[in-house]
Amino acid sequence: xxxxxxxxxxxxxxxxxxxxxxxxxxxxxxxxxxxxxxxxxxxxxxxxxxxxxxxxxxxxxxxxxxxxxxxxxxxxxxxxxxxxxxxxxxxxxxxxxxxxxxxxxxxxxxxxxxxxxxxxxxxxxxxxxxxxxxxxxxxxxxxxxxxxxxxxxxxxxxxxxxxxxxxxxxxxxxxxxxxxxxxxxxxxxxxxxxxxxxxxxxxxxxxxxxxxxxxxxxxxxxxxxxxxxxxxxxxxxxxxxxxxxxxxxxxxxxxxxxxxxxxxxxxxxxxxxxxxxxxxxxxxxxxxxxxxxxxxxxxxxxxxxxxxxxxxxxxxxxxxxxxxxxxxxxx
Numbered sequence: 001x002x003x004x005x006x007x008x009x010x011x012x013x014x015x016x017x018x019x020x021x022x023x024x025x026x027x028x029x030x031x032x033x034x035x036x037x038x039x040x041x042x043x044x045x046x047x048x049x050x051x052x053x054x055x056x057x058x059x060x061x062x063x064x065x066x067x068x069x070x071x072x073x074x075x076x077x078x079x080x081x082x083x084x085x086x087x088x089x090x091x092x093x094x095x096x097x098x099x100x101x102x103x104x105x106x107x108x109x110x111x112x113x114x115x116x117x118x119x120x121x122x123x124x125x126x127x128x129x130x131x132x133x134x135x136x137x138x139x140x141x142x143x144x145x146x147x148x149x150x151x152x153x154x155x156x157x158x159x160x161x162x163x164x165x166x167x168x169x170x171x172x173x174x175x176x177x178x179x180x181x182x183x184x185x186x187x188x189x190x191x192x193x194x195x196x197x198x199x200x201x202x203x204x205x206x207x208x209x210x211x212x213x214x215x216x217x218x219x220x221x222x223x224x225x226x227x228x229x230x231x232x233x234x235x236x237x238x239x240x241x242x243x244x245x246x247x248x249x250x251x252x253x254x255x256x257x258x259x260x261x262x263x264x265x266x267x268x269x270x271x272x273x274x275x276x277x278x279x280x281x282x283x284x285x286x287x288x289x290x291x292x293x294x295x296x297x298x299x300x301x302x303x304x305x306x307x308x309x310x311x312x313x314x315x316x317x318x319x320x321x322x323x324x325x326x327x328x329x330x331x
Contacts, residue, residue, distance in 0.1 A: 003044045012040055063302065064112030064120040066096045066105065071219070072246065073274040074291060075123075078145065081295025082121060089303060091118075098125055100185075106131045113140070119302045123147060126187040141305040141313075143298045147189065148317060153305075155297050155318045159190045162287045162322035163197025166241045166269050169324055171205050173331045175267055178202060179237030181226040181247050184214035191218075191243040194271060198241055211237050215247070223250020230266075231258070239267030239330055245274045245286055252282050252329065267330030283327035290320050 005023070009016040014037070022029045022037035040046075065082055067075040083093050094115065098105035102125045109131050112120055120135060123146040132142050132152065144154040170178055180198055182191050195212075202210055213229045215222035226247060230236055242248035248270035252262060262268045262282055270277065270286035277284040297318060305313065 003046045008037060008040050008044060008046060012036060060116045060118050061091045062094060062115055062117045063091050064094050064117040066098060066108055066122040068098055068100050068123050070097045073276060074272050076275050077291035078295035081292045082299045085296060085299045100125060102127050118306050121145060121298045121302060139309060141302055143302045145294055145298050151315055153301055153316050155294050157289050157322055158319045159193035160197040163194035164201045165322055165324055166287055167198045167201025170239045170267060170269060175239035176207060177238045179211040179213060179240040181213045181240055181242040181251060183218045183222060184216060194243055218244050218246055220246050220250035223247040224254040226251050227254030241269045243271055245270040245272045245277050245284060248284055249280055256281065262329045263331045269330050273325050278327060282329050285327045285329045286325050288323045288325050294320060
């Protein structure tokens with residue numbers, strides 16, 4: 001049977017509230033009393049009931065974290081960083097996904113509200129932010145990751161710069177005819193910014209405008225659809241820049257089935273440097289997104305805001321630097 005605060009109190013002849021304060025480090029508890037309580041708790045194998053503490057406290061040690069899709073490995077390093085640091089500070093992370101659907105996002109945010117989360121880290125759908133604004137008005141700080149949004153703290157990549165970097169890299173490798181593979185999601189601003197930078201590099205280099213392949217999603221099967229479009233194109237690009245690594249992997253996968261191999265037959269550059277990109281059937285050249293760093297910045301900023309609830313706050317926009325990773329999918 002699990003030991004409780006009452007068991008410790010009975011053993012020491014103390015009031016349960018005194019034991020509770022001693023375990024939480026309350027400043028009004030004498031150091032000798034605190035030491036006695038901690039030693040007894042250790043001896044009895046006491047484990048604190050964090051959920052019960054949240055129910056009776058005026059604030060919680062719960063943080064909501066929402067990503068767009070669990071199926072996208074992009075989020076693994078970010079969530080790992082959030083959990084690593086939160087664990088050090090005795091916060092519990094509740095993770096949810098929106099599946100890129102606004103109503104699902106609102107439902108998960110409502111769930112975070114009902115468990116009285118102290119703060120929320122989210123990559124939002126972006127089509128509506130009113131539910132996040134309401135959280136802020138209620139005193140629940142919100143940190144946006146992988147997107148930019150006015151009136152919110154945002155941590156994102158400089159996506160225009162990463163697109164420009166991709167364009168100049170492919171051009172420097174001798175590719176003259178370039179393509180861009182995108183989901184076409186109207187609210188995927190990072191994708192649009194990558195295309196903007198890519199187009200800028202092509203224009204400045206005096207080359208023909210890029211060929212656009214719009215596939216409707218950011219998943220492996222979207223990349224396979226791009227492979228179909230490329231194969232049907234009579235004026236095929238010599239190299240393509242994919243707005244994320246999953247599209248690049250699907251594209252490569254489709255072509256290899258037909259005996260078409262990068263980089264000899266076509267150059268392919270991804271974006272994000274997701275886990276396993278280096279171990280793909282053709283190790284993927286890509287633009288790296290510092291995902292762990294983004295998670296670290298997000299949780300640190302959130303905990304800083306939680307610790308200063310009455311402190312005047314001006315929203316911050318943090319732009320991370322992209323970096324190109326050269327592997328085998330383009331010359």
